[in-house]
């Protein structure tokens with residue numbers, strides 16, 4: 001089936017793992033506690049704090065305990081949906097203030113532009129919230145890349161290692177899974193996408209191989225029509 005759409009992961013695929021771990025996560029550690037304290041009563045934040053209480057099994061946790069749980073989750077890189085939602089809100093302040101600029105590899109920027117111009121529909125699927133995805137591409141070092149994308153998916157579509165998530169995303173895109181090429185640096189995500197019927201390509205930016213999948217070191221080596 002010819003590829004018509006491309007769905008890409010962010011961390012380790014379009015963007016450096018070091019940007020997420022050395023820039024975004026420390027920014028959240030520094031600013032999230034005060035953000036939560038100041039906005040805890042606002043409905044959008046309160047809903048996420050309740051989701052943290054539910055997911056942690058600590059229904060009675062006060063705001064300070066919720067903050068402590070969130071910091072533990074950042075330290076263990078837990079892909080919890082309420083943590084990701086709150087991180088997105090905190091990062092928005094950093095991007096708007098010019099303290100953050102999204103990192104996107106130049107080869108990814110070039111390829112995304114070429115693929116968009118060639119008529120491929122481009123989508124993002126990341127554990128980062130949709131708000132965070134729009135920020136990393138919208139406030140990137142290469143400028144506003146959001147006009148290239150037709151849609152965004154996060155863990156509200158399901159976990160990235162579950163085939164059902166990719167089936168759900170294909171349905172939302174409105175195409176058979178076989179027309180979608182999924183790009184990621186994590187073999188379990190590629191396996192799940194393939195199980196749902198998608199074509200796959202693995203990004204191994206520091207070398208190595210994503211077992212069982214076409215593996216490349218750069219977007220420049222991906223030819224969607226050959227996948």
Ligand SMILES: CSCCC(=O)C(=O)COP(=O)(O)O
Nearest residue numbers: 010011126127128132133136
């Ligand atoms: C959307 S940028 C923030 C990245 C992030 O929080 C994250 O957990 C990255 O996960 P990915 O699924 O892109 O590997």
Ligand SMILES: [Mg+2]
Nearest residue numbers: 009011012185
């Ligand atoms: Mg990744």
